[in-house]
Amino acid sequence: MISRRSFGFFGGAKKAVEKATGGASQPYDVLIVGGGPAGLALASSLGSSSHLKSLKIGLIEANSLDGVRHWSSDAYSNRCSSISAANFEYLQRTGALSSLDTSRISPITNMQVWDGRTDARITFGRQLDDEDYGAVDKGGSTLSYMIENSNLQKALLHYIENHTSIDILESSKISSIDRDNEWPRVSLHSGDSHRTRLLIGADGFNSPVRKFAEIDSVGWAYDAAGFVSTLETQPNTSTSHASHTAFQRFLPTGPIAYLPLPGTAASMVWSTTPQLAKQFKQADARVLTMLINAAFRFREDILTTLYNNASLPYDSFVLLVKQLESAQGIDMTTARCISDGAAEGVPPSDYDAFPPLVTSIQEGSQASFPLKINHTDGYDANRAVLVGDAAHSCHPLAGQGLNLGLADVQSLTSVLAEGRRLGGDIGSKTVLSRYTRDRYVANMMMLGATDKLNALFQVGADNPLVQLRSVGLETLNEMDFVKDFFMRQAGTTYGASQGTPEKSIIADTIQGVGSTITMVSATARQLTALGQSKVTQLLEDANKR
Structure with missing residues (x-):
């Protein structure tokens, strides 16, 4: 009909x-x-x-x-997309976005991506110390829009x-x-x-x-799941920080991404193992909040310990986090500290390296889905x-x-x-x-x-x-x-x-x-070939000795 x-x-x-x-x-x-x-x-x-x-x-x-x-909602949906500036501009030119509720979208002007094992980092967009960093569309600064x-x-x-x-x-x-x-x-x-x-x-x-x-078509399923949630974070204390910055950390179990929404809200997409995704959905929301903060800041071995204890009562989990932080020398002088919240006054020198601390998770926003690749x-x-x-x-x-x-x-x-x-x-x-x-x-x-x-x-x-x-x-x-x-x-x-x-x-x-x-993949392939050749030579030399 x-x-x-x-x-x-x-x-x-x-x-x-x-x-x-x-x-x-x-x-x-x-x-x-x-x-x-x-x-x-x-x-x-x-x-x-x-x-x-x-x-x-x-x-x-x-x-x-x-x-x-x-559609109308006071809460933010956990189904969001980062629309590239080029695609957004195209839809604007057609007139199709004339009724878009722009109060619910967030421009992204900067992106930080880093290696969870080595902390090697790459940034895109405006530099963190630019005075007009937070300006939207000033000098073509918007990279994408969270919608x-x-x-x-x-x-x-x-x-x-x-x-x-x-x-x-x-x-x-x-x-x-x-x-x-x-x-x-x-x-x-x-x-x-x-x-x-x-x-x-x-x-x-x-x-x-x-x-x-x-x-x-050709494709396959990854042994992985996407876990999404809508987050509430601490207010930004730096004009050059996360209100318009996306963060992504590549963990051994999969990348976790923080994508800013208006105000202090954010969308999270965490690609991880199906077992961990199931565990996250079942965890106490307060424990999950700490796990998300830890995922952007802690080493792999500490994260593994936290994953294994995610079923603990909240108070016991907080005590475990404090013990792990103390053992690693993590205190309020670094933005890696998650157990005591953000320090008042002047923020730590590494404040801009991480997203704002998550304070809560929107009720009912936790969801997971299988990951796959397919091409016709x-x-x-x-x-x-x-x-x-x-x-x-x-x-x-x-x-x-x-x-x-x-x-x-x-x-x-x-x-x-x-x-x-x-x-x-x-x-x-x-x-x-x-x-x-x-x-x-x-x-x-x-x-x-x-x-x-x-x-x-x-x-x-x-x-x-x-x-x-x-x-x-x-x-x-x-x-x-x-x-x-x-x-x-x-x-x-x-x-x-x-x-x-x-x-x-x-x-x-x-x-x-x-x-x-x-480009990184091509470079890695070339370096890998050189690395394998060197390893082979070392093994041959060792066998000769």
């Missing part, structure tokens, strides 16, 4: 029309399957394009979108329903997809069916559109194409999942607009193959980079790679021109209507980190 349809392109209230199709076919030029962030972003992008908005476009979503349409998924989806849906003529077919579960004279036909459980010139799958990992298009053999088939998680999924350590999907959206919109402008068939292989050529290698490089980085930080403490990766990070951190180059390259995006690349002066740190990862 078509639940909503908009008329007019100039804003104002939109008339909602209920249509009973009685099973009759509703022909479309474009039919999008999936009403998540990627699907709604694509619909708004197509609906804003001067070359495409006159087409008959529909969006099918299995569930009701009323939860998105009427709740529901906030983003609500804004996109509002734009679609009020500024485009796109049909929203919600609460519409697909029963089958087949072909009708080469055109895809989508049949719904309601008995309705819809024929379309082009079928787009934005329908996630278990994509029905991908199965229909017979596009194979291609993105297009006969009158079908894939975007977002339907085409690829990666480890969350670089925050690239939705960003890759939004880059797909820009590229596909550009390709379809150009094909339409030249009078081509937007469902043809000739048109769609341009999209695959544009996005496939870029996505594959990012998936490979995140997979390699994850593996690089999983090696044992005695592995020569531990020191090699630290040298690589520290060397890159001193090469500002290299970091600037990567970030500027990551700022390349697609024009909203021209279909040609344009340069964004805003540095896109999240994608810049991905580019840096590729």
Whole structure:
């Protein structure tokens, strides 16, 4: 059933029309399957394009979108995304973010990433001692934006329903997809069916559109889980600190990331073992708070001791933490101290090296999910194409999942607009193959980079790679021109209507980190080869002796 349809392109209230199709076919030029962030972003992008908005476009979503349409919450959601500045600017240019609640988003102007074993560190963005560090968008300082998924989806849906003529077919579960004279036909459980010139799958990992298009994929599950929570932290006492800084520490069990939200709130994503994720969910929230603070500050052996005692009563756990801190000489003179809270007065000299101390965890925000990597053999088939998680999924350590999907959206919109402008068939292989050529290698490089980085930080403490990766990070951190180059390259995006690349002066740190990862991985491989050769020589010499 078509639940909503908009008329007019100039804003104002939109008339909602209920249509009973009685099973009759509703022909479309474009039919999008999936009403998540990627699907709604694509619909708004197509609906804003001067070359495409006159087409008959529909969006099918299995569930009701009323939860998105009427979303409102005092608490912050644990489902947040770090949207790169380039992607955010693109959505702004289309007008799709006109109703976004900007009071609930947080710009990120700096990012710190470090090795949990050696403390080797790399930073992106403004330097910590810049006087105007906290300025948003001053001189192109914003690297990305922390946004709740529901906030983003609500804004996109509002734009679609009020500024485009796109049909929203919600609460519409697909029963089958087949072909009708080469055109895809989508049949719904309601008995309705819809024929379309082009079928787009934005329908996630278990994509029905991908199965229909017979596009194979390759991937595997990691022996890891993502654990998320919404945090409340101590107020910032430094204007150059964490209100706009993201922190990520690579632990032997997986990376933990602190991502700032407005005020003293923050979102945490902790990639760890499935056993630890289960343990964290079952732990006393006060104990979990201390574990999170410790994860950004303590050595591996101390963390292991805390993991093994996470089931202790809170008072006993605090006593254990104090004993461990005392044994390591950790006191109030260092920001590594977590047992007594932040010191009053002048903060420790290493204060800016860590996120603010977490004081509590938002009730009900703890959740976990399995981690996996997957990539399809291609993105297009006969009158079908894939975007977002339907085409690829990666480890969350670089925050690239939705960003890759939004880059797909820009590229596909550009390709379809150009094909339409030249009078081509937007469902043809000739048109769609341009999209695959544009996005496939870029996505594959990012998936490979995140997979390699994850593996690089999983090696044992005695592995020569531990020191090699630290040298690589520290060397890159001193090469500002290299970091600037990567970030500027990551700022390349697609024009909203021209279909040609344009340069964004805003540095896109999240994608810049991905580019840096590729370089670090290549360097590590070369150094590893040298290291293995040296080890082999030493063993041979030892055998001779």
